[in-house]
Amino acid sequence: MxxxxxxxxxxxxxxxxxxxxxxxxxxxxxxxxxxxxxxxxxxxxxxxxxxxxxxxxxxxxxxxxxxxxxxxxxxEPGPSVYPETPRQRLAALLLECFGDEWLVIPAMHYRWHYNEDFAYSEFGKTAAPGASAEEQYRLGKERAGPFRGSLPILGVNDETVPAIEAGYEALLADLDSHFAEHAFLFGTRPSIGDYGLIGPLYAHLYRDPASGEIMERLAPRVAKWVRRMVNVEAPQSGEFLPNDEVPETLHPVLRRMMEEQVPHLQGVARMLGEWARQNEGNEPPRGLGMADFAIEGIGSQRMAFPFSLWMLQRGLDYLASLSGADRAACEALLRQVGGEALLNFDLPLRLTFENHRLGIAR
Ligand SMILES: N[C@@H](CCC(=O)N[C@@H](CS)C(=O)NCC(=O)O)C(=O)O
Known part of the structure; x- marks a missing residue:
């Protein structure tokens, strides 16, 4: 099989x-x-x-x-998508968390505000591949309801939309400059960080037609990177940059994560600690309630997902495993990108993810 x-x-x-x-x-x-x-x-x-x-x-x-x-x-044998050197590996883990758990905000905004009819048809094609186009659209509209309905929970609302667009366009510009010099984030081999970014930047922000048009227009080199990622020409090929280099062109991207996602996750961590004190022995719920966040200086609220902390914990665990010169190199990188908060991030408990469920380590 x-x-x-x-x-x-x-x-x-x-x-x-x-x-x-x-x-x-x-x-x-x-x-x-x-x-x-x-x-x-x-x-x-x-x-x-x-x-x-x-x-x-x-x-x-x-x-x-x-x-x-x-x-x-x-x-599987063969080269790994995890860089082995400290700065690249930490940056790759952090960018996976940023792509998976934060860029879902612009991904969902652009899908549902610019590609709604296309998305309904796509939901229908998935659920009923053999049905007529009209039937797929009707069924898709029904099935897509909860996804479209999740926008407020993700923090997409009338106040935040202009900031989400400004932030996304600035991110595209930063990535476009980076991909002018490098095929992937850390050289000629894709890393776990590239896979974090490709989720939102492929299906929603490249493949959805109106979003793809925006990406091609504003950041053609990002669109080319998307194609490199999804139309793989030479499996297992490429190398990470020598000397553990994290290109400076990635600093603005990391800085954006530190400015937007990390403060929100600090709030989520506080809420998780509070919740755990009152619910000893239970599995954390998918959402803990609404938490503050800000994009491009515009503040609002979105659901606090403890799962996002499990993703962040992967990077924090790696950082904690380092000592000596490796630790110092990572600390210096974090300071350069405004990531001091990660040096002593207060995660009130350890999260586990086993049997497809988030849990609290005992
Ligand atoms: N963190 C998960 C998330 C998977 C996920 O959110 N999948 C979406 C579709 S892309 C979904 O099925 N969402 C429905 C749900 O989670 O209830 C992963 O990396 O696989």
């Missing part, structure tokens, strides 16, 4: 897993998550409707792209 990727062209995290499989040279078959697949595979194994899900050739079920990637990093 081959590895099976249950994923869809319109799905953010399916794009991340697929691009990784193609570069890593993983043999797989992709199948659409139709209602039958949700009923027979996804719900019984994962407990909630979510994609992508991978069934390995050995019969193991994997969810969450980070777990999927880490599984194949262990199982």
């Amino acid at each position: 081959p590895n099976i990727l249950y994923g869809a062209p319109l799905s953010l995290f399916s794009g991340k897993a697929r691009a990784y499989f193609d570069w890593k040279g993983v043999e797989y078959e992709e199948r659409l998550p139709t209602p039958d697949v949700y009923r027979d595979v996804i719900l019984p194994n994962i407990g909630r409707p979510v994609i992508p899900v991978v069934q390995t050739s050995g019969g193991e079920i994997l969810q969450d792209t980070t777990c999927i990637i880490d599984h194949f990093e262990r199982a």
Whole structure:
């Protein structure tokens, strides 16, 4: 039996897993998550409707792209998407968290405010590949309801939209300058950070037609990077830059993460600590309530997702594992990009992610 990727062209995290499989040279078959697949595979194994899900050739079920990637990093031979040197590895882990857990904000805004009809049809194509275009649109509109409806929870509202657009355009400009010099974030080989960014920057911000037009117009080199990531020409090829270089062209991108995402995550961490004091022994809920955030100086509120802290914890754990010159090099990098808050980030407890669920380490 081959590895099976249950994923869809319109799905953010399916794009991340697929691009990784193609570069890593993983043999797989992709199948659409139709209602039958949700009923027979996804719900019984994962407990909630979510994609992508991978069934390995050995019969193991994997969810969450980070777990999927880490599984194949262990199982498959060949070069790794994790840089081995400290600054590159830390920056790659942080940018994975930034792509996965923060750029979903512009991704969802642009999809639902500029590509609504296209997205409905795409949801319909996923659920009922054989139906007529009209039927797909109707069904897609029904099925997309909860996704479109999640915009306020993600922090997309009338006040924040202009800031989300200004922030995204500035990010595109920064990345465009970076990709003028480098094929990927850290050289000629894609890293786990590239896979974090490709999720939002492919399905929503490149493949959705109106978003793709914006990317091509404002940042053609970002669009080229997207194509490099998703149309893999030479699997397992490329190298990370020598001397543990984190190109200065990435500093503005890291700085944006430190200015926007990290302060929000500090608030989420405080809420998690508070919640844990009152709910000893329980699994954390998916959302802890609304928390402050700001983009381009415009403040609002969005749901506090403890899962985002698990993603951040990966980078924090790596930082904590370092000592001596390696630690000093990472500290200097963080100071250069305004990331002092990560040097003693107050995560009130350890998070685990096992059996497809977020938990608290005992
Ligand atoms: N962090 C996860 C998230 C997966 C995810 O959010 N998938 C979206 C589609 S791209 C979904 O199915 N959302 C429905 C839900 O989570 O309820 C990953 O890396 O796989």
